[in-house]
Amino acid sequence: MNAMPATIYIILIPLLPLLGFLIFGLFGKKYFKTSSGLVSIILISLSFLLALYTAYTYFFILGRTDGVYQAIKPIQLTWLSFTQALSIDMGILLDPISVMMLLVVTGVSLMVHIFSLSYMKGEERFPIYYAFLGLFTFSMLGLVLSSNIFQIYMFWELVGVSSFLLIGYYYDRPSAVAAAKKAFIVTRFADLGFLIGILVLSYHAQTLDFQTLIQRLATPGTVQFSSAVGSGFLGISALTWGLSLVFMGGAGKSAMMPLHIWLPDAMEGPTPVSALIHAATMVVAGVFLVARLFPVYSISAPIVLRMIAFIGVFTSLFAAIIACTQTDIKRVLAYSTMSQIGFMMFALGVSGYSGEDGLGYAASQFHLFTHALFKALLFLGAGVVIHYVHSNEMKDMGGLRKQLPVTHITFLIACLAISGIPPFAGFFSKEEILMAAHEHEPLVYWLAILTSGLTAFYMFRLYFGIFWSKPFRNEHAHGHEGTFPLLAPLVILSIGAVGAGFIPFGHFVSADGRILEMPLHVGFSVLPVSVGVAGILIAFWLYQTKNDRPDRIASAWKGLYRSAYHKFYFDELYMAVTKGILFPLVGKPAAWFDRNIVDGAVNASASLTQGVSDRIKGMQSGRVQPYAVYFLIGVLLLSFFLLYIWIR
Amino acid sequence: MNLLILITLPLLTAFAVLLSPKPQHARVFSLAGATLQLLIAVLLFLQYRASVSNGPWAFESMYDWYPSWHIGLHLGVDGISVAMILLTAFVVVAGVLVSWNVEKMPKEFHFLLILLSLGAYGFFISLDLFTLFFFLELAVIPKYLLIGVWGSGKKEYSANKLALMLMAGSALVLIGILALYYAQPAGAGSFDLTLIGKNNIPESTQKVIFPLLFVGFGIFTALFPFHTWVPDGHSSAPTAGSMFLAGISMKLGGYGCLRVATYLLPLGATYYSNTIIVLAAIAILYGAFATMMQNDLKYINAYSSVSHCGFVLLGIGMLTKTAITGAVFQMVSHGLMTALFFAVIGMVYERTHTRLVAQMGGLMKVLPFITTIMFIAGLCSLGLPGLSGFVAEMTVFMGSWEKVETIYRVITIAAGMSIVVTAVYILRAVGQTAMGPLAHEEYKGYRDASWNEKLAAIILVLGILAIGLAPFWLNDLVTPSTELIMKKILSSK
Amino acid sequence: MEPGLYHLLFISTALFFIGVFGFLTRRNLITMLMSIELILNSVCLNFVAFNKYVWPGELDGVFFTVFIIAIAAAEAAVAIAIIINLYRSHRSIDVEVAGELKG
């Protein structure tokens, strides 16, 4: 590993937020009651600048040798070694995607920090909030920088916990607590798969280090590869098992079907948190994980990749349908997040490894990047709206464009971006994805087209519902739109949402590290764009002004509407499994068994002894002659027994 | 250093406590003694790291005691025992601190605490089976009295149950030890662990003796189905009592299973390993599921102890170096974590006078410090990275995955499921207690942790973090010793 | 005919068992004491017989008999004293009345 002291500073990028967490966690209450916000903004912006510098140095100076981006490992120290081969190393791995993620995480996190400054003003646990944000940023950065599959698992867990803490930030709200628990437990369940996957892969690869593991498992012919493919379980090779299990972990974090149920509830957290964790960064960890191990997937287990593709596209369609029916604006955004992540997933799924085939990979990373920008923007905008209206429900909104001009414009930009209307960022990334899908999986392609139409529709349903439809009247909505910290992030992000599309992304990030030109064929673009426009027009027709068309349509497609409105009854299903099967059929019997059988045996032995001693008390009759009889019987028995022994 | 100090100091402390002029002086003496012991333990650790690699046992010293029975006070430590001693020292200090304000007969209380710790220290440093057994039993009666006199709930019943089951365990151990003594070549009978380790015992004999020793020690560390003293005992014991029980006493068993049963009878261990593994897996899952159904915080933690100690036995049963190391990690980690948890539960109980989860809620508002500690304990117990539990459990998983056959794989995965169940019940307990709206109005008036409670909690948290953030030192400490054990096991085959 | 060892042994054994039987069945303490005397006498008879017929060399058996008789006397003395005392407290010398201590 070419450890270069020049890049040692990278360790600071995650450590600065951690520092914030420690300071505010320990002393926040006393000393940083109000200043904690500013301090942590300074810290995070420092690490953002460092991240920028890192990106610059990596992409333009160090990273590329003879046209291929190499992975760089500035730091690596052994943390816990199980055997000679297997050891958890704490290291930093720089390669295109991790550097790109560095930028995304620090950038969005910075925006959210600034935004929260006024959004969370007056909260009594203000410092704790920033502490948690710091913790999350730290763990997320650690996750993206991980050089060791076990290291990524650790940060994976940490991210989960910080998300738990932030969802449950309003801990006195039962719904928030429930949502936090749900998020943690569901992802935990997925992580079990991840863990076992790690065990399988590491056992066969005889390493936990990413590069070595990839190198060994992605090159057919190595001993490890053949052992991984050779041994199997239920007729499926160990390698396939391992990779699918690892993907299970990713699916959990990225809310893929059927492990998605926690994401909508997670909206109980403060809106900026949703913007950071449940839109831009944490939820794409799954995509990142698959991308991290992409060579292994695409070279050694294309079947798994195919599965990923279908899961991704179905999730995205499914989420889009639900999103059309929700009325809580944050939930709508949550489902749209699910759907967009679905895009990224199937983009990976339909991608090949080298050269032109790698389009899907690059496209998915590209979409990850742009999505982070405009989805964060959407959430923050929603935050402003909620801040202003004091409600999440669309029925309390409408006609806000006059009261919230800035938000209105930025929100519109974001909506256009996500609907894939040129020249906004979303357009470019989505085009590439569709192109990749079109080349590899026609079915996926058509479903994706449908989904992007739906996307445009529900986003503009949201937009019109908030800013148009009916004139706004709300007594306890206060005067002005918001202070500088509230609006600055919106503006900055909207610039990103407009401009990010023009980045030649393929030059930086591609599956094999070589430069990949991402062409745009106008002919190809016509269909998706027109579908998007169609969706917008339908939304305009239905929601631009208040009318009864939506209800008529809803009642026309009653069944579909209701089931979509109830999220296709997934929560109920899970409830049935846990409350209906796990608790009464496993937990209760176990507890009962322990109290009555195992413990009962112990008590029974005691009472048995007592009983015997009561039974035989007649022996001690208190009369001399029976005693003598016992004496005599004893003598006779013993002598007879002894004679018997002696004769034998 | 001369290891005698590790048992003489508690002895002196105990006397000081007993002879202390005023009852409220007792706690001062015991705290002083415990702290001094902690310092000595740390010193021992440092010296051990410096002096390591000359033979398996460090700081050996030999004193004749009963020459006609070949019994001697043979002291010596290896990495595992050093780790255990450190754990004990931490828990003892915390326990004394937590029980700073015991009103009822403080003198006797602290005397018994110190006596219990004396037993533990002696157990961990003795290389002679007789003295080992002596110290093992020495620790039984203090537990009985602590629970019976200072306990709560159906304390007499629990105390009796605990004392009798542990006594049964040690009876089995005694039989095993005597059998070992006579299993050696005639005349050369000895209780000396190092000597017994040298001469190899025929497999048939090992098959007989191993279950005696393993079950005997296993009862101490909640081997299914001999674990039922754990829930009752822990739940009725006073705070410090539960801390010592779960933090120290259960570790005596695990240590014994490893050091005596497995190390001295490797063939027996290999012969019974599958049985042990199955029992351990049952304990892990079944304990976890049983925990899910409990409503009393102490019961929750007690049952989770059953589940967690299952990992210790699983690691030992797997008989791979990594797994055994993991078992030792789990012992240390579980000791610290569960002691912390019990301490916190005690703090909560002192204030709310209830341990029923349903009665609580929203305590985070009034008791921020205590609830934070509770969260840390809970997260450690569900194996969050950065805290000790993660390190231990992952090591056990890694180690058991080294076994190739499908059955082991299945069992490992089954054990893995427990980390999900653990998450469920921990979040249920902690979430219900700390989060949500404030359950009762009178909870408003509660005062957060006092200095001694804070100190106790912080000490234990430091221990947990030290392992969780930098496991390599513990690894370096333990691995050489586990390697030796493995070498013996492999060479015996 | 000349009585042989076996006759004597038979008698002594009979005596022994008669004594035992008496001890087990009679209610009156004095009678029980007497049956114990029977047992002792059977033993004496044994000793004498063995000494005469089997080991005529020295007189161990005879001496033993003497000692037995002496001890029997002492025992009887103490026993009777105790019985008298029992009579004082219980107003009866029936073995059945003295049965409070039991269980």
Added chain:
Amino acid sequence: MGIFLNYMKPELMISLIIFLLLILKLGKGMTNAALLPFIQVLILIGFLITLFLPAEGSLFHGMYRTGRLIGFQKAVLLLGVYLISLLCSGWLKKSEHLTEFIVLMLSALLGMFFLLSSGHLVMFFLSLELATIPVAAMSNFDLDKKASSEAAMKMILSSAFASGILLFGISLIYGITGTLYFDALVSRIEAGPLQVMAFVFLFSAFAFKLSVVPFHLWTADVYEGSPFPVTAFLSVVSKGAVAFTFVSVLYRVFQPLGELWHILLMITAVSTLVIGNLFALRQDNIKRFLAFSSIAQVGFILVGITANDASGTASVTYFILVYLFSNLAAFGVASVIADSTGRENISDYRGLYASHPMLCWVMALALFSLAGIPPTAGFFGKVFLLGAGASRGQLWLIVIAALNMVISLYYYLRVVRAMFMEKQLSPIGTITQELPVRFALLLCVAGILLTGLLSWIYEYIRLLI
């Protein structure tokens, strides 16, 4: 003559004391309060001399033999008597026949001494009776108590019956071997139907004195009815004497039948352990409780005896010493309480710790020692007994014994629980402890703690063999 004096020191001394007391009795005038300390001092002197001036050799063609081990055992018995005289000084002061009582006790002790030294069956029989009959008389010393006389009656009748059986056995042995000398017997005994019968008769007489199940039934009743000193004497001193003799007789005289009595011992050991424990579970009267507990202890002694080698002798002797300290401590506390409150039930001890912590600690220590919990000496005693028993490779016997240790712990803890944990409804009132009693209890506690931790005591015994 000199040899005679030297060898028979202990016996002569005891007889001397007895005569002295009788003479004092003639010239009456000394009050109990004045007499008792005097007696105690005399006994103490006797103890010291027996312990520190041992002699080795035999008299009268081996009818009487003594040795260092026997000397030590006699010293142990004397120590027991000394402690009893201290512990029960409250009762002794009150009794109007102090002298007689002491004389009887000492003559019983004399009998035990001869029993230990006897090398001839006549000797053996005489001393056994001498050791028994006075005790029967003693147990009647609560003249006004019905229970006392009942106990005495049971004692004398059943022991007379037992000695009848014993004599029958002896007569058979004589008939077979034609000798009464132990040394001669060894060579002449070999297994045969009649020998076996005779041996069983002899064995059962021993078993009766040791209160081995099923020959134990008199024990509890007599213990309960008799005054405290007598109970203590019976349970410690006479039991000790018989146990010592039993070991030496089995090991020396009946070695040819070794295999047979090994089986016999194992059977009776198990029955004794189990029955003793099962009965002890349900007792409330402390004397009766201790009676059954001592029966269970005998079971452990039998396990130790099965060893049939030096370790057996040593562990039994050592255990008797330990058992003496522990049991006397328990009896002492009980008698102190009984003297000043008249309560002798375990249920009366509830909440005693609140008022009399020291007594409770002594009692608890004694009980833990009886249960074999470290660091008390009882632990070492038990372990050594089991260790000796295990030497013959009978694992199942050790398993049963060890499990019985658990049961016994249960009922010992019952007393502890009553004293430490439960609430008293009717307070037991103040308990007066005189100086000698405190001193004796102190001695016992010291014995309980040090006899085990200081290994040289056991090693010394081991050297004596």
